[in-house]
Amino acid sequence: MRVLFVCHRMPYPPTDGARVRAYHIIRHLARSHQVVVAAPTRSPAEREAVEGLRQLGCDVLSGPIGRTAAIARMARNLATPEPSSMGYFYSPALAAGIRREASARPFDLIFAYCSSVAPYVAELRGCPRVMDFVDMDSQKWLMVAGARRWPLSFGYRLEGRKLERAEAEIAASFDLCLCITPAELATLRGYGLPAATATGWFPNGVDLAYFAPSEAPYDPDAIGFVGRMDYFPNQQAVLAFCDRVLPRIQAVRPAASFTIIGAEPSRDIRALATRPGVQVTGTVADVRPLLSRCAVSVAPLSIARGVQNKILESMALGVPVVASPATAGGIEAVPGRHLAVAGDSAGMVEACLNLMRHPEERARLARAGRALVERTYHWDVAMRRLDSHLAPVLAMARTGRQDIPV
Incomplete structure (x- = not known):
C-alpha cells in the first residue's frame, strides 16, 4: 500500500x-x-x-x-x-x-x-x-x-x-x-x-543492541541527566536539582559530579557549568559513553507526560534511575524493583546516595531495569x-x- x-x-x-x-x-x-x-x-x-x-x-x-x-x-x-x-x-x-x-x-x-x-x-x-x-x-x-x-x-x-x-x-x-x-x-x-x-x-x-550495558567501570560519584535543554520541563528539573539536591549530595560526597547531556542548552543551563562538579555538554553525537559512566541517571521532572525515553535508555544501558513520580508514571515499572522514585528533594538526595554508596544495590536495580526494558520496551x-x-x-x-x- x-x-x-x-x-x-x-x-x-x-x-x-x-x-x-x-x-x-x-x-x-x-x-x-x-x-x-x-x-x-x-x-x-x-x-x-x-x-x-x-x-x-x-x-x-x-x-x-x-x-x-x-x-x-x-x-x-x-x-x-x-x-x-x-x-x-x-x-x-x-x-x-x-x-x-x-x-x-x-x-x-x-x-x-x-x-x-x-x-x-x-x-x-x-x-x-x-x-x-x-x-x-x-x-x-x-x-x-x-x-x-x-x-x-x-x-x-x-x-x-x-x-x-x-x-x-x-x-x-x-x-x-x-x-x-x-x-x-x-x-x-x-x-x-x-x-x-x-x-x-x-x-x-528502545534499540537494545545500541543501548547495551557497557563493560567499562563506572564512576561512583557521577550523576547524569539526558534531555533536550531547550524544553522547559527539563530546564526546570535540572535547575532545581542543582539548587536543592546536588549541594546536599556533595556535602556527603565532595567529588560528586552532575553531567547535563542534551542539545540546545539555554543561557541559564549553560551558566550551571560554573558550579562545582557540573558539566553541560550541549549536543553530543552519542550519549552512551557519558551516561554509561554514571552511577545514577536522574529524571526529576515535575512536569511530564507520556513515556520518558531518558528512563528507558538509561535502564537499557544498565544505569539505575532515580525518578520523580511524574516521570516514572509513564513507565510500567515498580518503584524499588526496577527504579527508585523520590517525591521531593530530600528523597532524591537519599536515593542517589544509596546507589552511589552501595554497588550491590546499584547492580540489582541495573539488572532489573534492563530486564524490564527487554521484556516490555523492545x-x-x-x-x-x-x-x-x-x-x-x-x-x-x-x-x-x-x-x-x-
Missing part, C-alpha cells in the same frame, strides 16, 4: 524522543508498504537528513520553515481558535507538495504523527486516516502554565485550552487515534469521541501492538478507495 506519513519534525536522525518514535514507525511500515514521508525542515542539517529516510526505501517530501515566518504564524493564531503550535509547524511549501503528491497518485493510508500536523491532511479524504497523538499536548501546556508566571502562564493556558478543543475535533475526523500510554488514552477518550473512531495505545521502545513488542491497532484500518484500505480531493 501507498502510505503518507506526516511528521512535525524531520524524523532522522532518531536522536530525541519525538524523532525516535516516528523513525521506528516509518521503518516498520516501510518493510511492507510504500511510504512517503512528509516533514518540514528548519536547517541545512535537517534538509540533508532526508537521505537517511531514503535509505529505508521511503520517498520524502519536505518544505522549509523559517524562524521569522513561524513566529509570525504563531502570533497570528493568538487571535484565532487555531493553536499557535500548528502555526509553528506549518510549512506552506510542504502543504503544497503534499497536495500535488496526493493529486498525482492517491494514498491508500494517511498516518499523521502528532496533532500539530493535522492541518496538512485536513483536506485529504477518501482513504483511512490514523492519528498518533503520542502525548496529549494540551495537558502538557496546561501543566506548564501552572509553573510559569504571568504573562507566560496566560499564554500556555490559552494554548492548552485551544489544543483541547483541537484534539477533540481532530480525533473525531480520524478513523484511528493512538497514544503512547493508557493515561494519555484516558485523556483522549474523555473527549467523548464518535463511536466510529477507534482508539488505542502503544509504547515507545521495539518489536511496540510494533506488534501497533500492528494490532492498524489491522482493521488496513483492511478498510484494501476494500477500496475514493480519489482524495485536494
